[in-house]
Amino acid sequence: MNAAYKPALHLYAVFTAIATFLLLVAGALVTSNEAGLAVPDWPLSYGSLFPPMVGGIFYEHGHRLVATFVGLLTVGLAVALLFVEPRRWVRRLGLVALAAVVAQGILGYLTVKFLLPPAVSVAHASLAQIFFCITVALAIFTGRWWQSEVPQVQDTGSPRLQTLALAAVAATFLQLVSGAAFRHNAFGIVPHLIGAAVVLLLIILAGRAMRIRFPDARLLRRSGAMLHALVGTQLLLGAAAWYSRVASRGMQQTPDSTIWLTVIHTVFGALVLAGTVVLALVAHRVVRHERDEKERGGELEFVGAPIGKGPGHLASSARLPLGSGKAQS
Amino acid sequence: MRFRLSFACMALACAVVLGGCGKKEKEDEGAAAPANAPAATPVDSASAGSVSGTVKFEGAAPKPARLKTEADPYCAKMHTSAPLTSEEAVVGAGGALANVVVYVKTGLENRTFETSKNAVELNQEGCEYKPHVIAVQTNQPVTIINSDDTTHNIHPTPANNPDWNKSQGPKAEKITQSFAREEIAIPVKCNIHGWMKSYIAVFKHPYFKVTGKDGTFDLQNLPAGDYTLGAWHEKYGKSEQKVTVGAKEAKKVDFVFKAS
Numbered sequence: 001m002n003a004a005y006k007p008a009l010h011l012y013a014v015f016t017a018i019a020t021f022l023l024l025v026a027g028a029l030v031t032s033n034e035a036g037l038a039v040p041d042w043p044l045s046y047g048s049l050f051p052p053m054v055g056g057i058f059y060e061h062g063h064r065l066v067a068t069f070v071g072l073l074t075v076g077l078a079v080a081l082l083f084v085e086p087r088r089w090v091r092r093l094g095l096v097a098l099a100a101v102v103a104q105g106i107l108g109y110l111t112v113k114f115l116l117p118p119a120v121s122v123a124h125a126s127l128a129q130i131f132f133c134i135t136v137a138l139a140i141f142t143g144r145w146w147q148s149e150v151p152q153v154q155d156t157g158s159p160r161l162q163t164l165a166l167a168a169v170a171a172t173f174l175q176l177v178s179g180a181a182f183r184h185n186a187f188g189i190v191p192h193l194i195g196a197a198v199v200l201l202l203i204i205l206a207g208r209a210m211r212i213r214f215p216d217a218r219l220l221r222r223s224g225a226m227l228h229a230l231v232g233t234q235l236l237l238g239a240a241a242w243y244s245r246v247a248s249r250g251m252q253q254t255p256d257s258t259i260w261l262t263v264i265h266t267v268f269g270a271l272v273l274a275g276t277v278v279l280a281l282v283a284h285r286v287v288r289h290e291r292d293e294k295e296r297g298g299e300l301e302f303v304g305a306p307i308g309k310g311p312g313h314l315a316s317s318a319r320l321p322l323g324s325g326k327a328q329s
Numbered sequence: 330m331r332f333r334l335s336f337a338c339m340a341l342a343c344a345v346v347l348g349g350c351g352k353k354e355k356e357d358e359g360a361a362a363p364a365n366a367p368a369a370t371p372v373d374s375a376s377a378g379s380v381s382g383t384v385k386f387e388g389a390a391p392k393p394a395r396l397k398t399e400a401d402p403y404c405a406k407m408h409t410s411a412p413l414t415s416e417e418a419v420v421g422a423g424g425a426l427a428n429v430v431v432y433v434k435t436g437l438e439n440r441t442f443e444t445s446k447n448a449v450e451l452n453q454e455g456c457e458y459k460p461h462v463i464a465v466q467t468n469q470p471v472t473i474i475n476s477d478d479t480t481h482n483i484h485p486t487p488a489n490n491p492d493w494n495k496s497q498g499p500k501a502e503k504i505t506q507s508f509a510r511e512e513i514a515i516p517v518k519c520n521i522h523g524w525m526k527s528y529i530a531v532f533k534h535p536y537f538k539v540t541g542k543d544g545t546f547d548l549q550n551l552p553a554g555d556y557t558l559g560a561w562h563e564k565y566g567k568s569e570q571k572v573t574v575g576a577k578e579a580k581k582v583d584f585v586f587k588a589s
């Protein structure tokens with residue numbers, strides 16, 4: 001944790017993540033308005049940079065403009081990281097973000113070129129949220145909190161909180177894929193309903209683990225609570241989106257309510273996915289596990305003296321030997 | 330720190346795999362051309378019969394929904410006096426159901442027919458398709474016209490025929506297309522004006538009609554034989570009936586659809 005915090009870089013990364021979220025909204029509006037093919041050519045739109053912005057063209061071309069803006073922001077971020085970021089893995093993640101945004105642009109082109117084959121649309125929808133999570137991660141990694149000394153807690157439970165959090169990330173990602181597959185008419189709704197149960201279960205398990213193991217680790221518990229609220233809301237939004245889809249089936253014009261409910265459920269899904277990623281990152285940053293320390297063979301990285309009760313303790317900064325204060329050789 | 334990088338790599342790998350699948354997705358091979366089609370079996374008009382009738386809707390006629398056209402000011406301007414309404418269920422006087430495709434479903438398998446060369450028009454006028462439903466023979470030309478001062482795109486989403494998507498500028502030149510395979514019915518959409526939907530039914534033979542506001546149909550010049558008649562409606566689904574047509578016989582068949 002020797003990298004110095006750079007406020008301007010962090011602010012820029014946060015801005016990129018927010019812009020990406022707005023891009024997800026713009027993209028979801030394209031799908032819900034069935035406007036994906038309103039503009040038949042790419043990279044130009046009707047052979048021009050500014051076609052008449054009416055009807056579906058507004059959504060499709062607007063999405064492309066916002067995507068171009070975010071693409072440029074990402075280039076800027078990757079380059080800035082290369083120049084000013086001392087941590088190699090963060091510089092690399094910047095390049096991964098750049099590769100993702102380029103791949104996403106290519107997928108966007110393929111959806112238009114091949115008239116929205118479901119596999120390409122689903123890949124475009126999924127990579128969009130992976131990219132969003134990368135921008136969120138970059139915002140966190142360039143932040144002050146990540147780069148400062150933070151109190152560590154000890155995890156003696158099983159499965160580890162990190163494992164639970166990563167499982168939640170994976171389950172939510174699959175949930176996104178099955179949602180996109182339903183949205184793009186590749187699957188029925190059943191996998192998505194099963195997935196919702198799995199995501200909910202993992203988030204309840206992670207929440208319980210945090211409550212029992214780290215009653216005093218406020219940041220962890222706050223991320224857990226936030227995730228809980230997001231998932232709860234997402235379940236309700238999902239049910240509403242589903243109802244409105246079924247109710248409007250066969251209508252000549254999709255009602256605005258259906259458009260907005262499906263858009264909101266889609267982008268809320270991105271927040272849930274990002275929430276699981278944030279939990280995994282926070283857990284990675286503050287939770288230490290006995291086995292980690294054993295692997296490292298003794299002298300610890302983690303700082304802390306046991307002050308809480310229960311198996312996990314919130315600790316103050318003091319260099320101490322491993323394992324709840326017990327010295328090890 | 331390692332897992333963060335591996336997460337990123339995993340993410341990218343997923344993307345590549347998904348993207349790869351995408352590229353393999355159907356890139357439709359052109360529809361079979363009727364190059365060596367067998368010669369048409371002639372129908373003896375002197376002994377041919379006919380089937381006619383009416384399609385009705387049972388129950389309270391649904392109220393057509395008002396379509397919002399403000400997304401394109403041109404379209405909105407075209408409908409300032411009377412708003413555009415949906416045509417997903419058009420019920421006329423006495424419950425007559427319009428936009429039903431009535432056709433011979435079985436009974437003509439042993440015959441082949443010449444393709445009509447008369448183009449069927451599909452006009453985009455006032456930001457709606459006129460007519461809402463058309464029916465053609467396989468490979469019969471469909472002429473697509475844009476009478477509007479705005480751009481439309483025409484995007485059929487067929488199940489058996491190749492996909493295409495074409496845009497047509499304001500009052501631009503006509504586009505002529507045809508469909509090589511039978512399909513009932515291909516949805517057609519304008520992605521610029523999300524409310525614009527229409528259907529094209531494609532048949533191997535010429536025995537089909539689309540009902541108008543009076544709900545009537547008639548299939549003339551039908552060789553004597555046993556047939557199954559089909560009726561298709563975009564919202565109310567399909568229905569069929571058996572009918573035997575004798576030489577020079579004029580049969581009456583009615584169809585009734587209910588709200589599903």
Ligand code: HEM
Pocket residue numbers: 023024025026027028029030031032034035036037042060063064067068070071101102104105106107108109111112116121124125128129131180183184266
């Ligand atoms: C560069 C970053 C981009 C991001 C993050 C992004 C994101 C998205 C998202 C989230 C959706 C909605 C998916 C859904 O609702 O299921 C979407 C849809 C879409 N995007 Fe993008 N997009 C990007 C670039 C592009 C580009 C450059 C193009 C055009 C060439 C494009 C064309 C489309 C189309 C046509 C759809 C609708 C797909 C459908 O309805 O099946 N996108 N995009």
Ligand code: HEM
Pocket residue numbers: 032125126172175176179180181182183184192193195196199200231234235236237238239240241242243245262265266267269270272273
């Ligand atoms: C943890 C819970 C859930 C998450 C994270 C989630 C996530 C998502 C996402 C990300 C999408 C859009 C994918 C895309 O195209 O980009 C989606 C679509 C959808 N989800 Fe969920 N979902 C959840 C629960 C549910 C539930 C409980 C239902 C209830 C039936 C539901 C119904 C739907 C429907 C109907 C769609 C398609 C919307 C459309 O037709 O446009 N979801 N979901």
